[in-house]
Amino acid sequence: MSYQAEYIWIDGTKPTALMRNKTKILADGQKPGTWGFDGSSTNQAPGENSDCVLEPVFICPDPIRGGDNILVLCEVFLPDGTPHPTNTRRPCVEVADKYADQEPMFGIEQEYTFMQDGRPLGWPVAGGWFPAPQGPYYCGVGGQKMVGRDIIEEHTLACINAGLSIEGTNAEVMMAQWEFQIGVLGAPDIADQIWMGRWLLYRIAEEHEVFVTLAAKPVPGDWNGAGAHTNFSTKGTRESWDAIIACCEALGKDPLKHVENYGEGIEDRLTGAHETQKWNQFSYGTSDRGASIRIPWAVAKAGKGWLEDRRPNANMDPYVVSRLLMETCCGALAEAELESVVG
Numbered sequence: 451m452s453y454q455a456e457y458i459w460i461d462g463t464k465p466t467a468l469m470r471n472k473t474k475i476l477a478d479g480q481k482p483g484t485w486g487f488d489g490s491s492t493n494q495a496p497g498e499n500s501d502c503v504l505e506p507v508f509i510c511p512d513p514i515r516g517g518d519n520i521l522v523l524c525e526v527f528l529p530d531g532t533p534h535p536t537n538t539r540r541p542c543v544e545v546a547d548k549y550a551d552q553e554p555m556f557g558i559e560q561e562y563t564f565m566q567d568g569r570p571l572g573w574p575v576a577g578g579w580f581p582a583p584q585g586p587y588y589c590g591v592g593g594q595k596m597v598g599r600d601i602i603e604e605h606t607l608a609c610i611n612a613g614l615s616i617e618g619t620n621a622e623v624m625m626a627q628w629e630f631q632i633g634v635l636g637a638p639d640i641a642d643q644i645w646m647g648r649w650l651l652y653r654i655a656e657e658h659e660v661f662v663t664l665a666a667k668p669v670p671g672d673w674n675g676a677g678a679h680t681n682f683s684t685k686g687t688r689e690s691w692d693a694i695i696a697c698c699e700a701l702g703k704d705p706l707k708h709v710e711n712y713g714e715g716i717e718d719r720l721t722g723a724h725e726t727q728k729w730n731q732f733s734y735g736t737s738d739r740g741a742s743i744r745i746p747w748a749v750a751k752a753g754k755g756w757l758e759d760r761r762p763n764a765n766m767d768p769y770v771v772s773r774l775l776m777e778t779c780c781g782a783l784a785e786a787e788l789e790s791v792v793g
Contacts, residue, residue, distance in 0.1 A: 557633025
């Protein structure tokens with residue numbers, strides 16, 4: 451009996467890429483293989499030379515359609531077999547392979563905001579009643595303030611049934627803002643699963659006539675922005691406090707290299723308020739949610755573990771963020787090890 455394979459990829463829309471998908475019907479026993487699409491309609495090719503190629507890289511059960519149906523996340527290639535310029539996964543894979551001996555691992559906290567009729571879900575029409583100030587929403591329960599929980603529950607079960615490494619969910623600081631966490635995984639797996647988790651969220655929200663935005667600052671004013679705090683460790687940091695500090699120091703040498711690639715609208719979100727450091731400043735500290743890099747208290751107590759980069763926006767590309775963290779931190783640790791050997 452035939453089944454459906456939903457091919458999913460990341461397009462070339464700027465400044466923030468969108469997700470695209472289309473369905474392929476496969477015969478019983480037929481495996482999903484190479485496919486293609488019209489790149490002129492996804493900001494990935496001109497009309498006179500529009501063919502782009504889809505190569506499956508991550509396959510999981512389709513929890514929405516059920517049965518034998520599957521979801522197929524793909525990389526985009528040019529017809530000559532080279533990675534498409536918008537393919538950020540390929541450089542991530544290369545860096546992950548380079549530093550595989552350090553065993554870099556990630557956990558990402560993906561925040562997002564539900565929108566409906568041009569405003570956050572549950573918020574009033576402009577000029578009417580506005581939600582109470584921030585305070586009761588974070589990890590809250592009860593009443594009209596916790597909007598969107600039905601979507602959260604569906605999404606969580608979908609991620610579990612798809613086999614994703616979802617670790618948890620919670621309501622965030624702003625009303626209509628929520629979060630799910632994926633990890634702990636290496637690269638590019640962590641990014642593959644974040645993208646798939648995003649797609650499932652978008653798709654499920656459709657059924658509720660709700661739009662999901664990853665905008666860094668969905669509501670101006672005295673409201674939290676939306677981030678994607680990225681937890682990172684290596685074999686070295688999981689064994690040594692000195693390695694954690696070395697990573698923090700390395701991240702502070704050229705912080706704009708990261709900030710400028712951590713998502714659109716980062717200056718609006720990283721203002722120094724609402725649990726952020728300013729976008730053009732760098733700091734790290736234990737339990738400090740106002741720092742660029744937070745070292746969890748449990749890590750400081752144990753003298754080993756991981757660090758949390760609090761700068762990435764909700765709309766960041768997880769392939770790019772994981773690649774940059776590996777380049778900076780693993781590069782610094784490798785250099786330090788080399789110097790110790792030579793010295």
